[in-house]
Amino acid sequence: MDIAPETPRDSLEVEALFDLSFAPGREALSSYRLREGVAPEADLCLVARDEYALGAAIRYWPVRVGGHSALLLGPVAVHPTRQGEGLGGLVIRESLGRAARAGHARVMLVGDAPYYGRFGFARLDDVRMPPPTNPDRVLGLALRPGAWDGIGGEVTRAI
Known part of the structure; x- marks a missing residue:
């Protein structure tokens, strides 16, 4: 399985995989509203494929949390x-x-x-996604020690 950055040639196949993998209406979720009009982090959007087909895909988007930069993983x-x-x-x-x-820090x-x-x-606990997001499902990872310390507030689009 090769892992490589997603290219424009992969886009339709990646969107088809997301459509296949998630319920209809996925684009109505609050995460998608944070992505509207914002370019993804292209170097982090990856595809895994073998010689036959696309096996997996991942995307990242820049967001702001209480005024601080963060990456939003997904889908x-x-x-x-x-x-x-x-x-x-x-x-x-x-x-x-x-x-x-x-x-990237977080x-x-x-x-x-x-x-x-x-x-x-x-x-x-201190990060609030736009509704209707279950707060128990808002998760984070510090890529540098302490990167989430003292960070909280509303998640907003990176503009």
Whole structure:
């Protein structure tokens, strides 16, 4: 499985994977409102593919949390025929490593704590996503020690 930055040629296939992997109306979620009109972090948007097909994809977006920069991880998806092979973990770990090497300090997401906890993500009690987001699902990871210390407030679009 090759992991590489997503290119414009990958875009339609990646969107089809996200459509296949998530419920209809996914673009109505609060995370998507934070992405509108904002370019993704292209160097961190990765695809995993073999010689036959796309197996997984992950994207990142810049956001602001209480005036501080952060990365919003998501969406991440694995093709249903490739689930259980560790591709999700592979693209998450690879992209987090790239984000750290690029100098990013903090990453957040809206997701399942038991799944993302294995990558070091923990609940962000003082960070508020736009409604209707369940606060228990707002998770963060410091890419530098203490990067989330004292950071809280509303999550807003990076403009």
